[in-house]
Amino acid sequence: MKILIVEDEAHTGEYLKQGLREAGYYAELARNGVDGLHEATEVEYDLVILDVMLPGIDGWSVLNSLKRKKRQLPVLFLTARDSVEDRVKGLELGADDYLVKPFSFSELLARIKTILRRGNQIQEATSLQVADLTLDLVRRRATRAGRRVDLTAKEFGLLELFIRRRGEVLPRTLIASLVWDINFDSDSNVIDVAIRRLRAKIDDGFDVKLLQTVRGMGYVLDEPEQ
Numbered sequence: 327m328k329i330l331i332v333e334d335e336a337h338t339g340e341y342l343k344q345g346l347r348e349a350g351y352y353a354e355l356a357r358n359g360v361d362g363l364h365e366a367t368e369v370e371y372d373l374v375i376l377d378v379m380l381p382g383i384d385g386w387s388v389l390n391s392l393k394r395k396k397r398q399l400p401v402l403f404l405t406a407r408d409s410v411e412d413r414v415k416g417l418e419l420g421a422d423d424y425l426v427k428p429f430s431f432s433e434l435l436a437r438i439k440t441i442l443r444r445g446n447q448i449q450e451a452t453s454l455q456v457a458d459l460t461l462d463l464v465r466r467r468a469t470r471a472g473r474r475v476d477l478t479a480k481e482f483g484l485l486e487l488f489i490r491r492r493g494e495v496l497p498r499t500l501i502a503s504l505v506w507d508i509n510f511d512s513d514s515n516v517i518d519v520a521i522r523r524l525r526a527k528i529d530d531g532f533d534v535k536l537l538q539t540v541r542g543m544g545y546v547l548d549e550p551e552q
């Protein structure tokens with residue numbers, strides 16, 4: 327697996343390159359947006375780790391150009407601020423995930439693994455499945471144990487997000503920005519209400535509950551271990 331790091335801060339860049347190599351990846355470092363865009367376009371990489379704050383062409387422009395040239399190439403962007411605006415902007419431009427600086431190296435590795443695994447699945451996937459729950463991405467239909475589950479467009483989007491990120495606890499803020507395209511207002515219960523409805527539709531009447539609340543953190547969808 328080949329990973330390109332685009333990062334102008336020498337210390338961070340070298341640290342990432344070294345760490346990724348030790349973790350068994352082939353890693354290269356580009357020190358500015360121009361070189362990063364050129365390298366990512368000319369060479370076949372499996373993933374790009376892209377810093378947003380870069381001199382010259384910033385990370386947003388690199389991401390924008392890159393996604394137009396190589397739509398399938400996964401990009402994980404690094405942002406210095408934990409702001410909803412940054413996350414939404416990056417994800418709208420086509421980034422696959424983001425990390426807020428400072429982050430731990432183990433967190434980075436976990437994200438990389440998830441993105442690479444997801445990338446391999448997405449290439450041919452026309453449906454997604456967790457346990458006996460199936461999402462038909464072409465017909466936009468959900469079934470559980472072979473029975474049709476009627477979902478609104480929003481609920482379908484929400485369920486798709488949960489299945490694509492199965493096993494990951496998704497905070498309300500992330501769900502809000504990805505599915506509702508809104509800044510999350512902590513006084514609002516719109517997300518909890520929607521998830522309660524979705525859960526009733528997919529889990530009520532079944533012994534195995536797939537959608538779980540993680541108190542104080544968010545929600546996770548997965549097949550519980552027996």
Ligand code: CA
Nearest residue numbers: 334335377379
């Ligand atoms: Ca930087």
